Amino acid sequence: MKMVVAVLRHTELQRVQEALLALGIQGMTVSEVKGFGRQGGYTELYRAAEYAVRFLPKVKVEVAVPDGRLQEVLQAIQGSARTGQVGDGKIFVYDLLQVIRIRTAEKGEEAL
Amino acid sequence: MKMVVAVLRHTELQRVQEALLALGIQGMTVSEVKGFGRQGGYTELYRAAEYAVRFLPKVKVEVAVPDGRLQEVLQAIQGSARTGQVGDGKIFVYDLLQVIRIRTAEKGEEAL
Amino acid sequence: MKMVVAVLRHTELQRVQEALLALGIQGMTVSEVKGFGRQGGYTELYRAAEYAVRFLPKVKVEVAVPDGRLQEVLQAIQGSARTGQVGDGKIFVYDLLQVIRIRTAEKGEEAL
Amino acid sequence: MRSATVLASVLLLASRAWASEDLSAGDTAWMLASTALVMLMGPGLALFYGGMVRRKNVLATLMHTFVILCVVSVVWVLWGYTLAFGPDRWGLIGSLRWLGLKGVGQGPSGYAPTVPHLVFMAFQGMFAVITPALVTGAFAERMRFSAVVLFAALWATVVYSPVAHWLWGGGWLSNLGALDFAGGTVVHINSAVAALMAALVVGRRRGFPKEPMPPHNLPMTVLGAGLLWFGWFGFNAGSALASGGLATLAFVNTNTAAASAALGWALAERLQRGKPTALGLVSGAVAGLVAITPAAGFVSPLASVPIGAVAGLLCYLAVGLKHRLGYDDSLDVLGIHGVGGLWGALATGLFARLTLNPAGADGLLMGNPSLLLRQALASGAVVLYSALATWAVLKAVGLVVGLRVSEEHEVVGLDLSQHGESGYHF
Amino acid sequence: MRSATVLASVLLLASRAWASEDLSAGDTAWMLASTALVMLMGPGLALFYGGMVRRKNVLATLMHTFVILCVVSVVWVLWGYTLAFGPDRWGLIGSLRWLGLKGVGQGPSGYAPTVPHLVFMAFQGMFAVITPALVTGAFAERMRFSAVVLFAALWATVVYSPVAHWLWGGGWLSNLGALDFAGGTVVHINSAVAALMAALVVGRRRGFPKEPMPPHNLPMTVLGAGLLWFGWFGFNAGSALASGGLATLAFVNTNTAAASAALGWALAERLQRGKPTALGLVSGAVAGLVAITPAAGFVSPLASVPIGAVAGLLCYLAVGLKHRLGYDDSLDVLGIHGVGGLWGALATGLFARLTLNPAGADGLLMGNPSLLLRQALASGAVVLYSALATWAVLKAVGLVVGLRVSEEHEVVGLDLSQHGESGYHF
Amino acid sequence: MRSATVLASVLLLASRAWASEDLSAGDTAWMLASTALVMLMGPGLALFYGGMVRRKNVLATLMHTFVILCVVSVVWVLWGYTLAFGPDRWGLIGSLRWLGLKGVGQGPSGYAPTVPHLVFMAFQGMFAVITPALVTGAFAERMRFSAVVLFAALWATVVYSPVAHWLWGGGWLSNLGALDFAGGTVVHINSAVAALMAALVVGRRRGFPKEPMPPHNLPMTVLGAGLLWFGWFGFNAGSALASGGLATLAFVNTNTAAASAALGWALAERLQRGKPTALGLVSGAVAGLVAITPAAGFVSPLASVPIGAVAGLLCYLAVGLKHRLGYDDSLDVLGIHGVGGLWGALATGLFARLTLNPAGADGLLMGNPSLLLRQALASGAVVLYSALATWAVLKAVGLVVGLRVSEEHEVVGLDLSQHGESGYHF
Ligand SMILES: Nc1ncnc2c1ncn2[C@@H]1O[C@H](COP(=O)(O)OP(=O)(O)O)[C@@H](O)[C@H]1O
């Protein structure tokens, strides 16, 4: 099994989620993160103080998938998260040694 | 070494932590996430707008463990996080290439 | 490619970021976490209730790096995040099977 | 001789008492307090709206109301007050005689003979502030800041001042016999029609209505509603322009209608969707406050119960319309202030009783249908004028500074893109 | 002849002055302001409580107070006021003569001869609102919304109105000579006993006392305390029912006791646990406000210092009891309002001075032990009645709609499960 | 004979009217309301400051103002009031005749002949509270709690009370003819100079100025500013010490200057950096409120526009200084209250008009340069005294309890390390 971790713009989360649902993916875990990259930030002004905001809010999506479905999942995410502007984000793929569903103690692909 | 990542209900975090302490586990890292899965969500109503809340608040626990302790850790988490209701969450296991303790520069299992 | 994940004190984040920029690292992803470890916590008091706060706020930094740059990145983080007090945090290293830049569909080290 | 001296001193006393009766310390105390209370409705409205938008736009939304408090306060002192309340010209507008508050001083005025002219001016100024501030709910989360500033200055001058003059400054609608105790028509119908025009001219938010846009901080909205309710006591009971029985009547009606309307809205939610909500409860309270506004000094406390309850119900039904009709009146100014205000204007025509307020009239339930007609007419006139004039103001603003931020800035959020700030660093 | 005319006009003047003395604009201004201030204690309390619960229950907690403001406002106008203040029946309850505010108008009343009857009614109505709202702190985070609504309506009718009548409406406790300037017994002891009953009948929160349940937003609680302090000036100084020296005395005592009690609590924390806390400081302030409530118009500012300081100390000690005794009075209504209110009632019996207020009495320190006895007796009577009647109300509510949400809903949180909303989308 | 009786009763009436004119219900109503409003500036300031600090210090920052409200309220009743306003000794200080409020009662005082002495005392007490509370902005995020408590008690005694006496208690500066309507010199210049001393003595925050320290919750700051603006109506218009024309003038000037200054600051930001900010808008409003404070009862509403606008501009420029000069006045007390207060003191010397207030004077623009001189002299005297006396107070506090928390505690945050609490559990 693989863990697909994508860092996205907030605005694209809904489309990504729909693309994954369309593939029959049944679960995912999402968290708030801040990203630093090529995308230019903003300058924040507080009275006399100026701060360059280099960390922009992004959303991180984690989806565990069976090996056989990795490619279509990657394509679905990349297709639906893309706006073409700098800052669209990245997808990272990890190997997953084991998955357990806590409720049933099912293991491996059955647990997804 | 392995990284054990569990997505749990907030209400079970304390029991999980106690179960791990009981095993002698000395550290963990926790974060807030939102989960989407088989567990049914709620409908939120704001004036005339209705939204299906498909993402439910969950808590993510990350514990790095020596290879030899993986099984007991998995069992401890699974045992203490289980309520039997849909939405209990999942445990994911990754391989860890390296761990460094920043304070001492200790490496590997010593750093845990 | 490797994913370097460091759990740090908030106060050291800026120095770590500068150290990585100095190495020419162009991107990273940051999130808020709570850490439990050897570092002593605080006691919170709310009227008659006392709670031991064992989870302390930490910050998690994720940096994907080409294999060849792993060592210098580890050193940069360890050097800049260290205060020498208990609670400085840990660095975890994972193997990364794949990285994709969503905007361009570039893959692998090119995507970093 | 002694008697003469006594008499003289009695007369002296009499003249003093007379003079101090001209300007009443008690009435002035209440008008000062009321003016402060209405000012607090500004921050109250800012929070009410600010909690309902998405996190990335919270500061911009707060600033809308705050900057209008600033802009219109100055405009009012300079020229707004004289346009609205200066000596009447042809029933349409005030003359410029009181430009820059010339002649508006510490002595009384014809509008309120027992309090300083300046406090009447300040009290009315707070109404001129809150009315365009209400409009901002329609174009929240996408309007340029400079457009808001310009809009407020123009709209207060071209729309608010004339309409206030028509009903309160001796203009044609008051001569017609229409009643508006504290601004159901002048403030609420007026701002709601302007809001609809703004929603149409400015256009929908990106993503509306598909993308979920839940309120980012409802406790903030509840606090805002609480401050609005509190401030509304000044708004309505202060509109008696004196302390005393009439102010008290308006005060009691205000509280009763707000309470009834909140329950009405919550009940409707409960019946239709199974759950009363916090946003519904406070929205209902505001709807009731709106509806009782024109009626507050003309109806009995018992009449405030149905006036409020119906307001809660009607406004609950009305806020659904925008999804069906497709305009994006983001924070429901039309649904709450328009529908509530119109119902209140008509309810005044139904429930008013001359015995409660000799400056009022009898309504339909007391056997006098003509008042209802006059209320409808006044509302209609304001709807028409406000729609046209607001349209013109928006077009002018659009030409000068542009109404809307760029799509990229809308996505990032107004706080960061327009103001270089984030609401929260948590 | 000329002299006769002068005399006539002097007499005319006299009669006018007389008439305007009947209804005082200044007194009415202060009572209107006070009523508004007490209303603001509603939102203040909502925030005070709302900040102390867990995030998932913030809206439900805010709604408790808000919906009670709505429900009791209507109940009061319809039947609550006449039950509490209508012409006395057997020293126990008011008659129904003023049902639906019949005969309660813009003229003065026997209760407060210089202000409109309606403002006395409204002022008292705000007390009827805040008292059951205080109770909600006991059953926070687990009560059904419909149960809260029904509880409030019944409790205001069956518990609050009679008790208010006994002490303030010409009932048996006032005839007995017990003093309660602004509600130490009627409001605080009464609500605290009801709170204890509610905590016992409804049962503990899931996880209490093992699971940590820290306040989710203490700045919200601090803001709430600030608004409570501010509103309490209306509560206590308004209870003089007129502007002037007595109102001023109550005002000064209120501020002094709140300050002293906050310091008392913080000092106790510092001594016992090393750290004064923000929650302690504001809880202490509220404890002091509670304690001075019955005494505010009867004691000197210097006496307010020990009254406050002891209140802070006692209530600090009292909030620990629930953990030892095992009941879950979630937000410490008993510990603060019960202990503070009882101490205040007795302190009135200690520190009262007839020279400060001719309508009062001398206390023990002035050599009169009988007042202390009467204070204890009145408190005891209210404790007894409130306990029994509240128990009956809770049982009735339980039968009709059920008191508690399901365990699953409690775990998810009331906001989502009962109201379909989340407090924050951050 | 009949005539005699009539006369007698007329005389009786006269004497009654006389008596009731001595103590005016209306004036007292306004002074009670004003005192409550100034008290609310405490929570307002707490939120204004609390939103600007980092999340880890929010409770500590809120507590600074809250505990000062408590400490100084008690100090004022015990000895502060008599030092500031007790019968004059050598033009420098009040005697101890009114220690513990002895002789300060429900009757009028020489300071304000139509309201109870006690309300004058309470009103002035709120000024004594807010002044040291303003200072806390300078040492936010690093001061020990016990040091804040001790500092407040000492500073109120040693710095505030004498300075208040000099200008308002019959001391040498008022004899000199310097004007300070509501505290530009006594409150704002005084606190700002103390703030600068505190910033210098306590030292910079760890990380200042390199590390970004953005405000953690700007909506909280905006709410605080809204409450400050609202409360300032009591501060300035209450300083007329009576209801009426003068209070109204001060009220209108307050609102106009706040609005103008907010626009001035926002415009300056827009011109210099392209973006007006929410923090800038509300900071500007506060700057305008500060600047109009000494002038509010002496100048015309039209003059308030430039007074405000210039204040906004000047303070915007001033807050930048600290980065250049290197001292860490964390929340810009000097930049806003110092610069705004000084400008206001001088502006009074420019714009004052005797015709508006016979107790005032003519300023430079009316052809009288001497007032300006007297204003500068009074400001200078206060700057000097406040700097020296504050320095001494800080040294004393440092010796007794230590000023600063340990570096480790500063890093963790004051909430957890000093108070054992977290502001938010989200
Ligand atoms: N080397 C990296 N390691 C971890 N996260 C990264 C890395 N590079 C980029 N990111 C994440 O991807 C986001 C987008 O990257 P950015 O360079 O701004 O745009 P793009 O991916 O379009 O080139 C960043 O905000 C950051 O969260």
Ligand SMILES: Nc1ncnc2c1ncn2[C@@H]1O[C@H](COP(=O)(O)OP(=O)(O)O)[C@@H](O)[C@H]1O
């Ligand atoms: N494929 C997946 N990848 C990542 N996280 C998942 C996946 N499936 C489920 N989860 C996480 O596990 C949580 C529980 O899953 P759910 O299907 O609701 O219940 P259960 O695990 O009891 O079957 C989800 O809320 C989500 O956070």
Ligand SMILES: Nc1ncnc2c1ncn2[C@@H]1O[C@H](COP(=O)(O)OP(=O)(O)O)[C@@H](O)[C@H]1O
């Ligand atoms: N086994 C572990 N798994 C995951 N995270 C850990 C583990 N041990 C420690 N951590 C993280 O590292 C942080 C610092 O650890 P701690 O033991 O307090 O100090 P130090 O690393 O200096 O020994 C913890 O707060 C926690 O977030």
